Each structure stands twice: as C-alpha cells, then as structure tokens.
Amino acid sequence: MGIREWLRPDIASPETSAWQALSGVAEALVVCAGAVLDIDDEQQLLQHYCDQLTELVPSLRLAWIWFGDPDTRMIVPQVRAGAARAYAEHLCIPRTRLTERGPAYRALQGQRSEPYRISATSLFGPWREMARQHAMQEVLVLPLQSSVDAQRGVLALYADVPGYFERIGLPLFEAMAGLFSSALSRAARHKALENAVMVDALTGLKNRHAVPVLQRQLLRADDDAAPAALLLLDIDHFKSINDVHGHAVGDQVLGAIGQTLRLHVRSGDLVLRWGGEEFLLGLPGASADAAWAVAESLRQQVAAVRHVQADGQLFNVTVSIGVASLLPAESLDQAVQRADGALYAAKRGGRNRSVLA
Ligand SMILES: Nc1nc2c(ncn2[C@@H]2O[C@H](COP(=O)(O)OP(=O)(O)OP(=O)(O)O)[C@@H](O)[C@H]2O)c(=O)[nH]1
Structure with a gap:
C-alpha cells in the first residue's frame, strides 16, 4: 500500500499538518535506518531513535521504549525522549489484572496496536490524568520483537492531538516499530558473537x-x-x-x-x-x-x-x-x-x- 493511500483525502494536501507529520515520520525512518550502521550499543541506538522521532515528527510529545524478558512483572521505560519525557521518568507499570488489559502489556503480548485516547475517565485514570498534564491526548504502544533471541519490547508514542495516529496512518508507525525490532535483533546477534569470542575451542570453557x-x-x-x-x-x-x-x-x-x-x-x-x-x-x-x-x-x-x-x-x-x-x-x-x-x-x-x- 502506498503512503498516500493511508491518508484521507482531506489531509492529503502537502499544506496540511498531517502531511508535515507524515514527512517527519518518513524522515525519521530514513535517519534511524542509517544509524543502525553507526551505533553498536543497543540502548544508545534506541535512545537515538526516540530522539529522532520526537524531534522530526510534529505533535509527538513523548517516545519511550522498554525491552527485556517478555514475562517481566514490571515495565519501566529504559529510554525516553520528547518534550514530555519527564512523564516517562516516573512511569513504572506493574503487571496486574488491570494493566494486562492496557496498551503496554497488550503490545508486549504481541497484540495488534490500537491508539488509546487519553482521558481522565479512562480505565487507567491516574496515569491518564498525569499524561493530560503533559499535554498528551493519545497513546500508541507498538510491540518490538528480536528475531534472534526471546527478547521483546514495547515502543510507546504519545501525541498531543486526538486521532493523530490513525490520521497519519498506523502502518507507518508499525514500520517504525519494525525498524526498532531489527535493532534489537542486531544487538542480540552482536551479543551472541561476543559470547562466541569468549569460549575456548579446545576445552569449551570461557577464556x-x-x-x-x-x-x-x-x-x-x-x-x-x-x-x-x-x-x-x-x-x-x-x-x-x-x-x-x-x-x-x-x-x-x-x-x-x-x-x-x-x-x-x-x-x-x-x-x-x-x-x-x-x-x-x-x-x-x-x-x-x-x-x-x-x-x-x-x-x-x-x-x-x-x-x-x-x-x-x-x-x-x-x-x-x-x-x-x-x-x-x-x-x-x-x-x-x-x-x-x-x-x-x-x-x-x-x-x-x-x-x-
Ligand atoms: N598440547 C597442548 N600443549 C599446550 C597448549 N598450550 C600450551 N601448551 C604447552 O604447555 C607447556 C607448558 O610448559 P611449561 O610452561 O614449561 O610448564 P610445565 O612443563 O607444565 O612445568 P611446570 O608448570 O613447571 O610444572 C608448553 O610446552 C606448551 O607448549 C595446548 O593448547 N595444547
């Protein structure tokens, strides 16, 4: 499907803010793809991605990422960027019956992403209220998955306009998450190589x-x-x-x-x-x-x-x-x-x- 087909006719004009957002996401995709070749450290690379996304895409107030064991009992963002990053600094999402129905754990289970409206009356009231204080209206959480090891992750994006993600087109953000996932896979491959270097061939012991x-x-x-x-x-x-x-x-x-x-x-x-x-x-x-x-x-x-x-x-x-x-x-x-x-x-x-x- 072409990029233009994701856009509704009323926002397909280059003058609209949606067009700017779209070209921002496209630019971020290109910049992030390039960084894979330059940055080895997993955390540094993901931080760079979040920085680029929030800098280049208008209306994105915050991007954070957690990655690790899919059975984790707690999601605490490891990298965060954007004008509202202070919100993510104090965010920690324990696994409970309530949060398992929320966007972060649903994404961790690999479920397809739907944007969530941020409203004080929503299921997770206290967080939504805080998010509103940071001028965030909508959140989209996307699953990340390494193809090399069992590591999983989530990429959370917050916009300051309702309906933002649908309007720009979810496939584009999903493509972004795909790129982030390949960064996780690459880091896992790097770690596996490092482990191989540590093993003595004759005895099978570490060296x-x-x-x-x-x-x-x-x-x-x-x-x-x-x-x-x-x-x-x-x-x-x-x-x-x-x-x-x-x-x-x-x-x-x-x-x-x-x-x-x-x-x-x-x-x-x-x-x-x-x-x-x-x-x-x-x-x-x-x-x-x-x-x-x-x-x-x-x-x-x-x-x-x-x-x-x-x-x-x-x-x-x-x-x-x-x-x-x-x-x-x-x-x-x-x-x-x-x-x-x-x-x-x-x-x-x-x-x-x-x-x-
Ligand atoms: N077969 C084999 N020999 C090795 C390997 N690595 C080192 N060596 C040999 O180990 C020997 C060590 O000898 P030395 O350091 O003189 O010590 P030693 O004969 O064990 O005498 P002491 O330590 O004083 O009891 C050398 O002859 C090395 O060539 C290896 O991977 N395989």
Whole structure:
C-alpha cells in the first residue's frame, strides 16, 4: 500500500499538518535506518531513535521504549525522549489484572496496536490524568520483537492531538516499530558473537575475554564484605606430557582437566582457561579456608583421572594451585597476581599441592 493511500483525502494536501507529520515520520525512518550502521550499543541506538522521532515528527510529545524478558512483572521505560519525557521518568507499570488489559502489556503480548485516547475517565485514570498534564491526548504502544533471541519490547508514542495516529496512518508507525525490532535483533546477534569470542575451542570453557563476566560474578554479592576467592591452577610438567605422549594427547589432557574442574565446582563458580595449561577459577562467597579446601579437593579429583596414551597405557596428571582470597578494595588483577605468587610457591614447594597467598 502506498503512503498516500493511508491518508484521507482531506489531509492529503502537502499544506496540511498531517502531511508535515507524515514527512517527519518518513524522515525519521530514513535517519534511524542509517544509524543502525553507526551505533553498536543497543540502548544508545534506541535512545537515538526516540530522539529522532520526537524531534522530526510534529505533535509527538513523548517516545519511550522498554525491552527485556517478555514475562517481566514490571515495565519501566529504559529510554525516553520528547518534550514530555519527564512523564516517562516516573512511569513504572506493574503487571496486574488491570494493566494486562492496557496498551503496554497488550503490545508486549504481541497484540495488534490500537491508539488509546487519553482521558481522565479512562480505565487507567491516574496515569491518564498525569499524561493530560503533559499535554498528551493519545497513546500508541507498538510491540518490538528480536528475531534472534526471546527478547521483546514495547515502543510507546504519545501525541498531543486526538486521532493523530490513525490520521497519519498506523502502518507507518508499525514500520517504525519494525525498524526498532531489527535493532534489537542486531544487538542480540552482536551479543551472541561476543559470547562466541569468549569460549575456548579446545576445552569449551570461557577464556580470558570473559574476565568482565568473572568480575561481575565475584563482585555480585550485595554485601561488600562478602568473601570471594580465586584459584590459579597449572598442570605439572605439561611440557614433558606433550614431549612424551605427543601434542594430541596433551590436548586431550587439557580437555579432560577442564571437564573435571567444571563438574566439581558449584553452579555459581566460574572456570576459565586462562591460557596454555593454566585455569583460573572464581569462587563467589568462598572464604580463604573454604577456597583452600575447594582447591585441595579439585587437586585430588584431577589427580584421580586416568588419561590414555597412544599405546593404550594409562597415566595420571597432577596440578599445582595458587589460592587468593579477594581483599577489600583489591582489583581482580591484583588478586590474580597474588594467586600467581602462591602458584609459584606451590611449584617450588614440589608441585601437586595448593598454597594460600
Ligand atoms: N598440547 C597442548 N600443549 C599446550 C597448549 N598450550 C600450551 N601448551 C604447552 O604447555 C607447556 C607448558 O610448559 P611449561 O610452561 O614449561 O610448564 P610445565 O612443563 O607444565 O612445568 P611446570 O608448570 O613447571 O610444572 C608448553 O610446552 C606448551 O607448549 C595446548 O593448547 N595444547
């Protein structure tokens, strides 16, 4: 359907304000489509979209977006723009039997959008009253959906004239929401790629690129004083394993040790392949004593694994472990350095042992 067919004959003249609004939306569409190539960050991109929309389209007082888990219990706008953005700053829509019948949750469920008149006597009186204080007469909430992951969202647009969205043509605003949805899909694809970069192909464990994940995991505890610890683990005499049994067997040993570590830590712990024959483990909530006990248990588990050499003979491998309990205000780097010092002491002390920094 062509743009002109959406317009009623009485507003199809280029002189009318509807025509200006229409060309504003079209311009915003073009500008927003271009921005997809320039802006990587999801939130920044959606903010840019809302800014452009409210700047270029006359009568649009406010545009806000929420995106996330479709089962959310609360919709709170993450980006907002327009003369009436103060309204969205304090907006939070809990999921209730009443709000589930309102435009935001209906859009979240993917239902086709109808514009809602804003009137003090409507179902959601208090919000409508506030919206009227911001000179808003009509709201249109459109569903957003990523095609890559389960993420959903809503784009809410508020106009200062009644009947505005129908008059300009809903398909145009739906096209805009389609563009916003592709931005969500693109961001999800970017995140998936980032995750792929974080995974070590040989062991399937996360690698050094996942340090930010480790950092978040260790520092997640609400209480600053909550303990956390690091284990730096190095395979003993790995060079001679490669030399004696061959590189392919060396690779198998690395894979088997990675698997053993992953199987024997708690679900909130993180195991990274730190490089070569080294593994770094993050143990949130573990005191120094607990971390040392975990290290000793892992050391014994690893030593018990029997590996197969090329001629079918079995052999065992040991590891040395440096344990560092995170000190208050210490950076992850500093803690890793202390764990490295303890690992060095374990090697010098004869290997196949754990040392606490
Ligand atoms: N098979 C295999 N070997 C690797 C890999 N990454 C590193 N290595 C080898 O790991 C060995 C590490 O040797 P060293 O750093 O000398 O230490 P080590 O022989 O384990 O001796 P200690 O740590 O002192 O007990 C080197 O020979 C590396 O080539 C890998 O992905 N696969």
